[in-house]
Amino acid sequence: MWDNTYNEHFSPNTSRSLTSQPDTMLIYNPDFSSQESLKSSKDSEKEKNVSYKTQRRLAQNREAARKSRLKKKAYVQELESGRLKLAKLELEIERTRKQAAYMDLSNTCHGTLPGIVAFEKKYDIWVVEQHKKEVKLATMLQNTNISDMELRVSVDDVVNHYQALFEMKADAAKTDTFSLLCGSWKSPVERLFQWLGGFRPSEILYILMPRFEPLTDTQVVNLSRLRHTCRQAEDALTQGLDKLEQTLAQSVAINIRQGGNYDEQMSSMIDVLESLENFLSQADHLRHRTLQQMSRILTVRQASRGLLALGEYFQRLHLLNSLWSSRSRCVSS
Numbered sequence: 001m002w003d004n005t006y007n008e009h010f011s012p013n014t015s016r017s018l019t020s021q022p023d024t025m026l027i028y029n030p031d032f033s034s035q036e037s038l039k040s041s042k043d044s045e046k047e048k049n050v051s052y053k054t055q056r057r058l059a060q061n062r063e064a065a066r067k068s069r070l071k072k073k074a075y076v077q078e079l080e081s082g083r084l085k086l087a088k089l090e091l092e093i094e095r096t097r098k099q100a101a102y103m104d105l106s107n108t109c110h111g112t113l114p115g116i117v118a119f120e121k122k123y124d125i126w127v128v129e130q131h132k133k134e135v136k137l138a139t140m141l142q143n144t145n146i147s148d149m150e151l152r153v154s155v156d157d158v159v160n161h162y163q164a165l166f167e168m169k170a171d172a173a174k175t176d177t178f179s180l181l182c183g184s185w186k187s188p189v190e191r192l193f194q195w196l197g198g199f200r201p202s203e204i205l206y207i208l209m210p211r212f213e214p215l216t217d218t219q220v221v222n223l224s225r226l227r228h229t230c231r232q233a234e235d236a237l238t239q240g241l242d243k244l245e246q247t248l249a250q251s252v253a254i255n256i257r258q259g260g261n262y263d264e265q266m267s268s269m270i271d272v273l274e275s276l277e278n279f280l281s282q283a284d285h286l287r288h289r290t291l292q293q294m295s296r297i298l299t300v301r302q303a304s305r306g307l308l309a310l311g312e313y314f315q316r317l318h319l320l321n322s323l324w325s326s327r328s329r330c331v332s333s
Contacts, residue, residue, distance in 0.1 A: 084149055115175030119168060120185045126165055133158050134311045141304045148300045155300055158307050159291050166284035169197065177277045189321035190314075196237060196283035201290035202230040204310065208294075211309040212302045222297045226290065233286050241279055248272050 137154045140146045173180050183191040183198075193199070205227045215223070251269050295303040 080147070080149070084153060115172050116179040116185060119172035119176075119180075122168055123165070123185055126161075126168065130158075130161055130311065133161055134308055137304055138308055141301065141308070151300045151304060155295055155303050155307060159288075159295060162291055163288050166288055169284060170281055173277045173280050177273075177280060181276060181280055187318060187321035189324060190317045193317060195234065196241070197280050198283060198287055200234060201287055202227050202234060204313075205230065205290070205294065207313060208306045208309050211305045212298055215302075219297055223294075226293050226297065230286065230290055237279060237283055237286075241276075244272065244275060244279075 133154070137151075137158060140151055140154055169180055179185065180197045183194040186194065193203075195203075205223065209223070212219070212223070248269060251272070291307075294306060298306065
């Protein structure tokens with residue numbers, strides 16, 4: 001009985017069929033394959049969802065960072081604009097204070113000093129202030145971190161300071177036009193290069209031209225036009241002054257031939273002499289307009305170099321006069 005039982009359950013055929021059945025089920029079971037593929041597709045879809053969310057989050061972070069940078073840039077620009085407005089306001093306050101000082105000095109000198117002497121004292125103060133402004137402008141120009149807007153404020157300050165000089169001259173011309181036209185408040189060497197009580201604009205543009213380079217074609221054309229306009233205005237003023245001198249000389253000659261009361265004859269020519277003040281005013285106006293137009297044609301850094309060169313030109317003329325005076329003293333001794 002044990003033999004039969006053993007043969008039934010453990011015969012070669014029976015064991016072969018038992019061992020091969022599981023393999024067949026694993027290989028050909030369709031339910032198993034569909035479950036595996038379904039699981040794989042779900043995992044893939046889940047990974048895609050995670051990847052899309054990550055990309056969307058990154059895009060949102062980039063957009064937020066961009067907006068933050070724009071807000072920061074706008075805030076910085078607003079601060080910069082406010083700082084420049086404050087600087088302009090301080091310059092206006094300083095200019096008003098200096099004008100008040102000039103007025104105080106004029107009131108102090110009134111009645112005790114001639115008009116030209118009072119002007120010379122105010123001019124000495126103007127020269128000191130001008131030197132300070134030029135030193136400040138030179139320092140800013142050497143600083144590469146200075147913006148063009150800040151440099152423009154300093155350039156305008158120097159140009160406006162020249163305008164303050166012209167206003168001082170206009171006030172002094174009401175009492176002593178001849179001294180201002182002849183430049184008696186300047187040194188002899190400086191007077192040699194003067195035209196109607198100041199610098200000749202067209203000549204200054206020619207001298208400063210190398211300091212403006214490099215220039216664009218448009219800048220060269222505009223500067224040439226400006227210089228040509230200056231020459232025309234200078235010629236007109238010079239011819240008008242020559243005609244005034246001729247008229248005055250003819251009036252004096254006629255009065256000499258006719259004879260009579262000198263006082264009455266001379267008083268009739270006072271009106272002719274009073275027009276000299278107008279010539280000085282027009283010449284200074286031309287100088288101021290030339291400086292303004294020059295600074296507009298050029299870039300702010302070119303204009304800065306030009307104004308510094310203009311101040312250096314005047315300083316060299318003054319130094320040349322000192323050297324000449326020293327030489328003259330040595331020769332005479």
